[in-house]
Amino acid sequence: MIKISKEEVLKIAEMTRVFLHEDEIAPMTKHLESVLSYAERVKEIAADIEEPSNKNVNAFREDVVVKTNPEPILSQAVVREENYFVVPVIIESK
């Protein structure tokens, strides 16, 4: 059975950019432990296999610049100024 500490759960939540309320931590830990303990069985048979699986096809092509009207995309912006998406201040001015 895989054991996960509270610190580790909080670290993963931070990585995932989600916030866990104090009362959510214990059930989330329990669920992660049960899923991961089940998933761990992949290692039982993986030892004998050298190659990981590849995708069937992954076609590449040259980048081609196509003139596109940005308006439909920009009009979905929650907050917008001209052709920019506006977000909360990242760097404070002194």
Place this chain on the structure above:
Amino acid sequence: MNSLSFATIKELKEKLEKKELSHEELLDFFINRFKEHDENLGSALEIFDKDSILDSFNSEGVLGGIPGIFKDNICQKGRIVSCASKILEHFESTYDATATRRLKQAGSLILGRANCDEFAMGSSTETSAYKKTKNPWDFTRVPGGSSGGSIAAVAAGLVPWSLGSETGGSVRQPSAFCSTVGIKPTYGLVSRYGLIAYASSLDQIGVATRTVYDNALVLSVIAGHDIKDSSSLFVNKKDYTANLTGKLKEGLRIGVVQDALNAEGMDSEIASSVEEAILVLERLGAKVKRVSLPTLDYSAATYFVISRAEAASNLARFDGVRYGMRSEDSDSLRDMYLNTRCEGFGQEIKTRMMVGNYVLSAGHAGQFYENAKKVQNLIRREFKTIFNDVDLLIMPTHPIPAFKFGAFDVDKLQMDLQDYFTCPMNLAGIPALSVPCGFTKKDNLPMGFQIVGSHLSEELIYQTAYAYEQNTPWHTKHPKGF
């Protein structure tokens, strides 16, 4: 007009061609079907207004005037596509998915958006942020998922066909739960352009209908190479209905996956109904042998790891910056990310992303993700070897019939294991079709089995399924009250 509710696409096309009714009358009829029944059933998130549906109408195509519905994760230009999530509640698609474009060109009328599990993550459609969809055969039970709305609408005769999407069984499992025909095509056969990603290396758009012929017809429209999807296969367009003769391929060899029939928790009525289906195929001339799929026990674990890892990475883009919802009143960018994702995503999504980030994180990636990719290779090789010996495989689509709402609220791992019989095909990238094979004696609940083939064997799968269907009555049974 009531005879139209459960008419097949083939029959509706004939009526349109003979001018027994116009495409507008047909459209009105099916829009009214939703008005009449969907308040109870809950299959659709939105039914569009008639004029806007007819906007792009082209009567010339192979599906000219035939209405259908899309799972709410396939883009239709100018329409909302929410993935049944709050985070995309008002998001309007700026382009058509390739499948959408091809269906519009073929003349089909897209009625609306069908409910599903949030971001296609779930097996009951219960994780939708908007509503519960009921199983048309028993309103106390789930329709399956994640394409539950798409499949319930077809089963209830609200629409003759629908698109769903598959990552680990999301078209086949609800098809088995609701008595519809549902295909998961070969990975790369249908373009993923405009299908909002869950786990990109496994995702495929699938089709649900009430008959095999109709299913083959809709797949013929959407399949084929697309330059806009880098994983699209270089295959020419094909008419998958061409081979539906009612006869099996001469000397067809079928392997029955014995490990599935013997699996722990396998419902005995489903096991017997699959055995009966095998007898039907044998009578039709198939050579049947029992085969073993030893990796079956490892597929769900492999699927957990790969699908959650890809989900964590695909869903990182939903941050409130460019589109979708943004949490109000955040002082910093970091808080904006956190608050937006917390308010916008449901619990299941958060959990799957966290599992994904765990299995990808330093110190754990080797144990989980890298090992899972190796086992995926083993699963692929195992199928490849078996298909040297048999042409098709047969196994139950799902070990149990449709379950009650909330059945797995406590034991969430059991809900995660709902993909047990279906995810091996997604991992191997091979096609599989779920076909109705009867109803349980106890509760009259639908049962289904799947026909599985090697890469790009859709034609053979359909031919076999059609012959089975023509010799069994299941596709003529419809839920009461619709």
